[in-house]
Amino acid sequence: MPDIHTFVPRISSSLLQADAPSLLTFNSAHPNISIITPSSPDYSTVHQEYNCCNTTVPLAIIFPINVAQLVAAIKYCTSQSPPIAITVRGGGHDAYGRNALAGAVQLDLRLMKWTKISPPESESRYGNATVTVGPGTTAIEMQRALDAVGLAAPTGWLGTVGVIGWACGGGYGLEAGMWGLGVDNIVGAKLVTPEGVLVDTDGDADLLWAVRGAGLGNFGVICELRLKAYPNPRYLAGFLIFPLVEGERVFGGFQRMNDEEGIPRNFSAELTVNTTQLGPSVNFLFAWITEKDEEVAAGWAYLGKLKALGTVLLDTVAETSILKFHEFIHTEPDFNARGYTTMHSLALPRLSPDLIRMVMDRPPPANGTSAILFHHAHGRALQIDPTTAWAHRDEHYIWTLCGFAKPDATPQEQEVPEGWSDNMFRTAFEAHLGLEKAYWSLSRPEHCDAVRYFGLETVNRLRELKKKYNPGNVFPAALPVLEYM
Numbered sequence: 001m002p003d004i005h006t007f008v009p010r011i012s013s014s015l016l017q018a019d020a021p022s023l024l025t026f027n028s029a030h031p032n033i034s035i036i037t038p039s040s041p042d043y044s045t046v047h048q049e050y051n052c053c054n055t056t057v058p059l060a061i062i063f064p065i066n067v068a069q070l071v072a073a074i075k076y077c078t079s080q081s082p083p084i085a086i087t088v089r090g091g092g093h094d095a096y097g098r099n100a101l102a103g104a105v106q107l108d109l110r111l112m113k114w115t116k117i118s119p120p121e122s123e124s125r126y127g128n129a130t131v132t133v134g135p136g137t138t139a140i141e142m143q144r145a146l147d148a149v150g151l152a153a154p155t156g157w158l159g160t161v162g163v164i165g166w167a168c169g170g171g172y173g174l175e176a177g178m179w180g181l182g183v184d185n186i187v188g189a190k191l192v193t194p195e196g197v198l199v200d201t202d203g204d205a206d207l208l209w210a211v212r213g214a215g216l217g218n219f220g221v222i223c224e225l226r227l228k229a230y231p232n233p234r235y236l237a238g239f240l241i242f243p244l245v246e247g248e249r250v251f252g253g254f255q256r257m258n259d260e261e262g263i264p265r266n267f268s269a270e271l272t273v274n275t276t277q278l279g280p281s282v283n284f285l286f287a288w289i290t291e292k293d294e295e296v297a298a299g300w301a302y303l304g305k306l307k308a309l310g311t312v313l314l315d316t317v318a319e320t321s322i323l324k325f326h327e328f329i330h331t332e333p334d335f336n337a338r339g340y341t342t343m344h345s346l347a348l349p350r351l352s353p354d355l356i357r358m359v360m361d362r363p364p365p366a367n368g369t370s371a372i373l374f375h376h377a378h379g380r381a382l383q384i385d386p387t388t389a390w391a392h393r394d395e396h397y398i399w400t401l402c403g404f405a406k407p408d409a410t411p412q413e414q415e416v417p418e419g420w421s422d423n424m425f426r427t428a429f430e431a432h433l434g435l436e437k438a439y440w441s442l443s444r445p446e447h448c449d450a451v452r453y454f455g456l457e458t459v460n461r462l463r464e465l466k467k468k469y470n471p472g473n474v475f476p477a478a479l480p481v482l483e484y485m
């Protein structure tokens, strides 16, 4: 089976003529730049993304391998009359397919993978280490490169997610309490504008502000992102699993602990509810992160407090490293063996009794992979930072209902997780259990409203910047959508 990393697709002129004649001149001028079109025999395997139900068929997919090729592709598309619309694909995890559009060229950046590290001893003006990634670099690839030199950086849970898509869109994860969200860790970026001009946020503080929360395609294609990196901390991590029938005690007790003493910034507070061999369960993805040896004991003590919340079905918490724990999550076999069906997401202010009751009454379908995920924003993630466009700094949970079916599921089998996710979301939404601000990286497009999320003043500032860098809106699948009113 062709793999995009080892197989570079070539296209015949006759196929290009039939599928995308507007790219014939580009192909003759740049024969080394790979293109694939929907009729190419390898299209379906090369085009794979996380949600196999995303079936939008683009005009063609172009695979640049470096910035010069990316610039050439963008310049060509935008200089045509009429211009050819462009979408961008990084790690391919947008659940709603917002990396492709019918009739548009998709720039697939998976081959533009690199990781460069400036160690802390260097003259970094952030006084710390930084890591520079290419637009095809995934979370686990960045963690591996950093760990090899004794460093780490925050990422999301899953190793295959693109670093740029995750970080620029918000970036929740196990290290957010201590190190902040992805947006908080961005220190710079290079973008290719629609005219094919390379700009660096070092020359425009406003552009850096915008990239930190609203930069996915609005101002150009990000061809390099620079992030803070940290010396490998002491790290306790593992799964702490309770039966869902004790949900009221476990969730309620956890919310009480939070109300009474707050959640330590060292702790991740990320949760899942799913049905495994242990039955329907509540699962803390326990992670305790500290740069101080003396705070490790506090981590074990906090684990003890959590264990007292209910009957522990499984406790795998051990001292490990960020890379090892992420590798463990990454290699869970189910992650690669499911076909995605449906997803909904809502931001919650707290784990209210009504919410807990609803989760207990309607657990995810017991197919082993459907799940409710809770990303928690606390600690450093709540620090208001006027140098980021990011606008959600009150404590909250991102509550995501993931309904999955097996890749070979029949339409009837797909209806079960789909109906569960739809009904659960609607009930919570209508009961006003959620906040106005959706996390647009995980929320359905129809629930993402930039003005509700960022506020009109921020949206107007973003629109002004967009007029400067991308007046023609040549990346129509950009996130967030700034054109709604």
Ligand SMILES: Cc1cc2nc3c(=O)[nH]c(=O)nc-3n(C[C@H](O)[C@H](O)[C@H](O)COP(=O)(O)OP(=O)(O)OC[C@H]3O[C@@H](n4cnc5c(N)ncnc54)[C@H](O)[C@@H]3O)c2cc1C
Pocket (backbone or CB within 6 Å): 050, 087, 088, 089, 090, 091, 092, 093, 094, 095, 098, 099, 109, 135, 155, 156, 157, 158, 160, 161, 162, 163, 164, 165, 166, 167, 169, 170, 171, 172, 173, 215, 216, 217, 220, 221, 222, 223, 375, 441, 442, 477, 478, 479
């Ligand atoms: C299984 C799964 C797990 C997830 N886990 C987390 C998590 O733990 N925490 C969290 O916060 N989020 C999580 N997410 C959400 C995820 O971070 C976002 O969907 C993210 O945008 C995915 O980035 P990608 O590059 O993999 O996806 P893509 O689909 O390739 O890209 C997503 C969007 O970003 C744009 N884009 C990507 N690269 C660029 C670029 N270089 N320049 C301009 N635009 C670009 C694309 O056009 C598209 O609109 C998860 C999603 C999934 C499906």
